[in-house]
Amino acid sequence: MSQISFANIAITAMATTVGNNIIELEDEKERFGFDDDSFSRLQRSIGLKTRYIADEGVCASDLCVQSAENIFANTEIIKEEIEAILFVTQSPDYKAPSTAIIMQDRLGLPKSCAAFDINLGCSGFIYGLFTAFSYVNSGMKKVLLCVGDVNSYFSGERDKIFTPLMGDAGSAIIIEKKDAPRSFFSLYSDGSGYKHLIVPTGGARTPSTPETLIPKEREDGGIRRDEDLFMDGKEVFNFAIKTVPPLIKEIVEFAGKENDEIDYFVLHQANPYILKTIASRLKVEKEKVPLETGQIYGNQNAASIPGTINGFLSDEFSSKKLTIAIAGFGIGLSWGGAVIQMDNIYAPKTELYKKEL
Amino acid sequence: MNLKTIILKAVKDVNEQLQIDELENIHEETPLFELLDSLGTLDLILELESSLEEHTGEYIAVANEESMDKNNTPFKTIVTLETYLLQRIADESN
Numbered sequence: 001m002s003q004i005s006f007a008n009i010a011i012t013a014m015a016t017t018v019g020n021n022i023i024e025l026e027d028e029k030e031r032f033g034f035d036d037d038s039f040s041r042l043q044r045s046i047g048l049k050t051r052y053i054a055d056e057g058v059c060a061s062d063l064c065v066q067s068a069e070n071i072f073a074n075t076e077i078i079k080e081e082i083e084a085i086l087f088v089t090q091s092p093d094y095k096a097p098s099t100a101i102i103m104q105d106r107l108g109l110p111k112s113c114a115a116f117d118i119n120l121g122c123s124g125f126i127y128g129l130f131t132a133f134s135y136v137n138s139g140m141k142k143v144l145l146c147v148g149d150v151n152s153y154f155s156g157e158r159d160k161i162f163t164p165l166m167g168d169a170g171s172a173i174i175i176e177k178k179d180a181p182r183s184f185f186s187l188y189s190d191g192s193g194y195k196h197l198i199v200p201t202g203g204a205r206t207p208s209t210p211e212t213l214i215p216k217e218r219e220d221g222g223i224r225r226d227e228d229l230f231m232d233g234k235e236v237f238n239f240a241i242k243t244v245p246p247l248i249k250e251i252v253e254f255a256g257k258e259n260d261e262i263d264y265f266v267l268h269q270a271n272p273y274i275l276k277t278i279a280s281r282l283k284v285e286k287e288k289v290p291l292e293t294g295q296i297y298g299n300q301n302a303a304s305i306p307g308t309i310n311g312f313l314s315d316e317f318s319s320k321k322l323t324i325a326i327a328g329f330g331i332g333l334s335w336g337g338a339v340i341q342m343d344n345i346y347a348p349k350t351e352l353y354k355k356e357l
Numbered sequence: 358m359n360l361k362t363i364i365l366k367a368v369k370d371v372n373e374q375l376q377i378d379e380l381e382n383i384h385e386e387t388p389l390f391e392l393l394d395s396l397g398t399l400d401l402i403l404e405l406e407s408s409l410e411e412h413t414g415e416y417i418a419v420a421n422e423e424s425m426d427k428n429n430t431p432f433k434t435i436v437t438l439e440t441y442l443l444q445r446i447a448d449e450s451n
Contacts, residue, residue, distance in 0.1 A: 040374075041374045041375075041396065041400055042396065044400065045403060046396070221394075232395075233425075234394075234395040234398065237399070237424070238422070238423070238424065241420060241421070241422045242423075273399060273403070277420045
């Protein structure tokens with residue numbers, strides 16, 4: 001994609017809700033069949049500590065609805081002003097219709113509101129943000145972007161390769177017309193790598209059968225169904241290290257900035273080593289590259305960038321004008337980056353999901 | 358500092374947990390990358406970074422954009438890894 005920039009459009013609010021069950025990785029040793037050695041190896045290489053998981057039956061849309069209601073309850077943004085709701089997820093409520101349309105009704109948004117889902121994972125926040133900025137640029141006043149996943153939807157219950165990494169989260173973000181510096185975006189995709197992160201069955205290409213629902217031990221040692229997500233860890237690592245540093249460099253240059261003019265580099269929280277390596281290759285101070293989200297909350301997919309802001313930088317974003325570079329990368333393969341400014345936005349600390357909502 | 362000794366010790370340490378038979382009797386052409394999964398490779402990278410820092414007093418990032426690329430990875434064998442690390446150390450000292 002060619003590089004695109006937008007003038008006078010800004011994020012004004014961002015809230016994140018996570019699953020209400022805090023799971024210590026230590027307590028999952030038996031479930032995933034880790035012995036003490038393999039467990040300490042996992043902790044050392046990925047740094048996992050805890051993850052936040054939703055109760056069975058709670059959907060990503062439930063987490064996002066709570067985040068959105070948080071914004072409506074605590075800001076002057078009113079529901080009648082929302083002209084589009086976009087939901088980036090890989091765990092929709094139903095295969096059809098788009099969950100965003102159901103959320104329009106649940107949130108009491110006007111019927112004049114456009115609503116649709118975007119099927120993306122770890123790059124999804126950037127893609128969703130770009131779409132929301134485009135809509136506002138086309139004339140809409142305010143757009144509600146929701147991003148999130150409940151990972152039990154596509155991760156094997158006993159898949160020790162993938163499942164221990166994952167957490168459940170849903171974020172809501174308001175994008176609106178406002179006096180603001182230009183924002184810069186760049187998006188990419190490479191479908192030749194689609195098999196590296198894939199839910200192989202359940203779609204029209206390879207429909208579900210009773211056989212695809214049976215968990216099986218795989219070559220990589222994980223136990224999963226054909227309907228669970230498969231990740232080729234080596235390919236994904238390689239993809240991230242190869243694509244993200246040039247992407248950040250490109251987007252910062254496109255914004256006419258130097259790295260030292262960027263307050264934070266908030267990247268998709270894949271794993272801390274990948275983030276450290278990217279920071280080292282970009283030669284930026286490690287304090288500017290938050291990397292704890294995956295260790296504390298689990299990999300939050302499309303919600304991991306807002307999840308990092310609400311989870312660890314809430315006070316900063318609520319009280320300062322900050323220029324940030326953001327980048328998401330993952331399933332597709334797809335990746336994208338942006339440089340945006342946020343000026344004293346509503347950014348409360350991450351909330352646990354409240355069942356009564 | 359004998360780099361090959363550092364590499365062999367790092368592989369041995371990583372394999373204490375993995376217990377891969379072929380790595381017990383490792384030689385220069387053992388297909389290291391084929392035998393290690395992604396976590397094992399990452400574990401080896403961390404082990405090497407920590408040993409190199411201990412010996413050189415400097416942090417040297419071992420991963421590069423080809424670390425886990427099956428065609429071009431420097432982790433193919435002990436020989437390719439040694440050549441790669443020598444270059445990384447030289448790059449860092451320049």
